[in-house]
Amino acid sequence: MHIEENPNDVRAAxxxxxxxxxxxxxxxxxxxxxASEGLIKYFGDKNSVIINCDNNSPDGxxxxxxxxxxxxxxxxxxxxxxxxxxxxxxxxxxxxSCDFGAQAVLVVDADLKSxxxxxxxxxxxxxxxxxxFVAPLYVRHKYxxxxxxxxxxxxxxxxYGRRVRQxxxxxxxxxxxxxxxxxxxxxxxPAVVEFGIDVWMTTTAMCHDxxxxxxxxxxxxxxxxxxxxESLGPxxxxxxxxxxxxxxxxxxxxxxxxxSKPTAIFGFGLGEMExxxxxxxxxxxxxxxxxxxxxxxxxxxxxxxxxxxxxxISEVKTLDFADFEFPANLWAEILIDFxxxxxxxxxxxxxxxxxxxPLYYGRTCSFVIELEPMTIQQAEELIEDQCIVFERxxxxxxxxxxxxx
Amino acid sequence: MKKILIVDxxxxxxxxxxxxxEDEGYDVITTGSGHGLVGLVERERPDLIILDIKMAEHDGLxxxxxxxxxxxxxxxxxxxxxxSYKGDxxxxxxxxxVVKSADLxxxxxxxxxxxxxxxxxxxxxx
Numbered sequence: 001m002h003i004e005e006n007p008n009d010v011r012a013a014x015x016x017x018x019x020x021x022x023x024x025x026x027x028x029x030x031x032x033x034x035a036s037e038g039l040i041k042y043f044g045d046k047n048s049v050i051i052n053c054d055n056n057s058p059d060g061x062x063x064x065x066x067x068x069x070x071x072x073x074x075x076x077x078x079x080x081x082x083x084x085x086x087x088x089x090x091x092x093x094x095x096x097s098c099d100f101g102a103q104a105v106l107v108v109d110a111d112l113k114s115x116x117x118x119x120x121x122x123x124x125x126x127x128x129x130x131x132x133f134v135a136p137l138y139v140r141h142k143y144x145x146x147x148x149x150x151x152x153x154x155x156x157x158x159x160y161g162r163r164v165r166q167x168x169x170x171x172x173x174x175x176x177x178x179x180x181x182x183x184x185x186x187x188x189x190p191a192v193v194e195f196g197i198d199v200w201m202t203t204t205a206m207c208h209d210x211x212x213x214x215x216x217x218x219x220x221x222x223x224x225x226x227x228x229x230e231s232l233g234p235x236x237x238x239x240x241x242x243x244x245x246x247x248x249x250x251x252x253x254x255x256x257x258x259x260s261k262p263t264a265i266f267g268f269g270l271g272e273m274e275x276x277x278x279x280x281x282x283x284x285x286x287x288x289x290x291x292x293x294x295x296x297x298x299x300x301x302x303x304x305x306x307x308x309x310x311x312x313i314s315e316v317k318t319l320d321f322a323d324f325e326f327p328a329n330l331w332a333e334i335l336i337d338f339x340x341x342x343x344x345x346x347x348x349x350x351x352x353x354x355x356x357x358p359l360y361y362g363r364t365c366s367f368v369i370e371l372e373p374m375t376i377q378q379a380e381e382l383i384e385d386q387c388i389v390f391e392r393x394x395x396x397x398x399x400x401x402x403x404x405x
Numbered sequence: 406m407k408k409i410l411i412v413d414x415x416x417x418x419x420x421x422x423x424x425x426x427e428d429e430g431y432d433v434i435t436t437g438s439g440h441g442l443v444g445l446v447e448r449e450r451p452d453l454i455i456l457d458i459k460m461a462e463h464d465g466l467x468x469x470x471x472x473x474x475x476x477x478x479x480x481x482x483x484x485x486x487x488x489s490y491k492g493d494x495x496x497x498x499x500x501x502x503v504v505k506s507a508d509l510x511x512x513x514x515x516x517x518x519x520x521x522x523x524x525x526x527x528x529x530x531x
Contacts, residue, residue: 137494161524163497216494259522261480264473265498377492391518 002092003056003080005066008073013100014046015039015124017072020053020089021110025060028052028110029068035108036070038120051096052110053089054078061110087197091188097179104128105179109170114222122215122267123173131213133205134173135164137265138217142371142379143279146364147239149383152199155243155335158390159397160206160250161257164214168198168239169221174205181208189245195235196242203243207250216267220276236360237353244342255398259391275376286365287321293358300355304341306400309333316362326366328386332393334359340400407520410451411435412442412468413484414460418505422455425509426516439463443471451479453519455512456499458485466495473498480519484512 017035021028032050039048049072052065056078066076077096079088090107097105104127108115119136126134148168156167174182185204192200205212247254294301294317302310312330319325338356342349371379409431411422419435426433434449436442439460446454454472458465469481480500483490488504490496500522501515 137497161522165497214497253525256525257523259518261478261522261524262498262500264477265494381491 003076003078005062005076007066008075010049010073010075011100012047013049014103015043015048016093016097016100016102016105017048017050017120018053018090018093018096018105018107019050019065019110020086020093020107021057021061021065022055022084022086022089023057023059023061024110025057025064027113028061028065031108031110031112031115032065032068032070032074034112034115034117035106035120036072038117038124039072041117042121043124048072049075049100051075051077051093053093055084055089056081085194085197087188087193087195087200090197090201091183091193094179094183097176098183102176102179104173104175106173107171109223111223112171112221114219115171116219119171119217119219122217123171126213126215126266127173127175130211131264131266132175132178132210133202133212134215134266135202135212135263136166136169136171136217136221137214137267138166138169139220139274139276139376141220141276141279142374142376143281143368144221144276146367147236150331150360150363150367150386151240151335152243153383154332154387154390156199156203156206157260157387158332158394159247159254159257160203161254161260162206162212163260163263163387164202164206164212166214167202168195170198170223171217171221172198172201173215174201175210178205178208178210181210187245187249189242191238191241191245195238196245199239200242200246203246203250207246207253211264213264213266216265218267219274222277233357236357240356241342241349241353244339247339248343251401255401258394260387281364281368283365283368284321286361286368287324290326290358290362290365291317293355293361297355297358300347300351301359303347304352304355305334305337309337313359324366324369326362328389329393331359331363332390333396334363336393336397336400339397343401406430406432407452408432408434408449409516410446410449410454412439412454412460412465413457414438414462415457418457422509422512425513429513431516439465439468442468443475446472446476446479453480453482453516455482455484455516458483458490459487466490466493469498470495480522482512482515482519 035050054061062076077092106123123134152168157163316326342352413419414437423433456465483499483502486505500519503512
């Protein structure tokens with residue numbers, strides 16, 4: 001069940017741009033305009049439509065979207081009152097894609113301030129060639145995207161073997177065929193219908209033999225960045241919970257994966273690289289939240305973590321802020337121990353996920369300290385090195401998952 | 406025996422890498438130029454390519470794109486005296502990037518990883 005306004009009576013489309021939203025009245029007009037310009041400029045021969053997939057936002061998102069002047073027709077699609085979640089919005093988009101017989105669907109975030117018409121070209125064009133899924137590549141500030149850099153990218157890469165740098169980028173392209181595959185999946189968990197949807201889409205594409213490419217957007221992603229110690233709670237739980245859920249379901253695939261392979265790149269030659277805006281991180285707060293985690297979760301950690309990993313994290317606890325360091329290999333083993341405990345169901349899954357947050361804060365604190373003197377390029381190299389550490393931990397994952405020790 | 410193609414315009418590098426990698430048990434072929442590289446790969450079907458970036462007549466990053474268009478699943482290791490090309494987005498299309506050194510242990514390690522790399526059913530990526 002959904003709410004739909006379709007003033008142009010659109011009944012079919014080759015290409016759809018979907019803009020999921022909740023309370024984005026102040027920002028949604030800009031990506032809507034850019035989407036329309038991109039569709040007209042680069043896909044003028046296609047039958048296109050822009051769809052705002054909303055959660056019945058009370059702030060006037062619908063009016064802001066529908067009143068934005070565009071050459072391309074628009075549809076407002078909403079979940080019923082009370083039903084929230086980005087994943088629910090995207091699922092409505094999948095259904096609409098199938099109804100319209102779309103060849104290609106693009107998704108862009110409603111809070112994007114840096115989108116240009118070329119983003120539409122670069123996300124869309126590969127879908128009319130040989131690719132079924134397009135992930136974005138953009139320059140981000142070295143402190144932005146800490147869930148991506150410390151969890152989503154290294155885990156999807158090391159588990160499924162495909163290097164997709166922004167697996168939860170929020171801006172994607174996928175074929176109509178893949179939309180049908182998405183819709184047929186049975187694993188629409190409470191996390192997937194919220195912020196787990198992005199990593200779910202990426203990993204589902206990886207596990208279904210879909211040709212994936214990464215497309216360079218040419219401008220940094222400028223949206224509403226958040227201090228990782230301030231407001232990441234629900235998003236963290238949904239993204240990481242979804243990664244753990246999919247690991248459980250796709251074990252026959254990932255147990256065969258060794259190391260990782262690069263992904264095709266699209267969209268070079270876009271000129272000078274633009275620098276992203278700075279992101280502030282409160283390091284002391286991250287450190288304090290990590291330390292506080294021992295008081296709340298020590299008993300559970302002793303049960304979830306292997307003895308050696310627990311010993312190492314106890315050593316990290318003794319480090320002062322000035323000397324603080326939380327090594328990448330320890331972080332990889334912690335995530336593996338948590339994924340295994342989550343899969344085995346020996347503890348309440350919500351408690352497991354909640355107790356991972358302080359450890360994530362500890363790793364993020366150490367990571368940001370390490371990044372401080374680095375350029376964006378050096379930071380990228382550090383992230384690549386961390387991915388190799390995760391890939392080297394794969395035998396540990398296999399041993400733990402299959403009780404081989 | 407795994408076949409490795411070395412693309413580098415420096416004779417000394419080609420000789421050094423050939424000797425070291427043959428000692429490791431690889432079948433090594435070399436070329437000093439990017440001319441006709443795609444055709445050479447088509448004929449020889451190497452299991453892995455080691456590709457220099459800054460060559461007199463060719464840019465290895467452009468050659469990498471040519472290789473990727475035709476042979477997506479052949480592992481390619483970029484091997485350059487310069488680390489700065491890591492910042493070029495084109496380098497992402499390589500399996501690994503190694504900065505040249507007299508000590509080939511990192512290169513050998515990355516060769517092993519690239520040859521061992523495996524993802525089930527990659528049919529549509531070819």
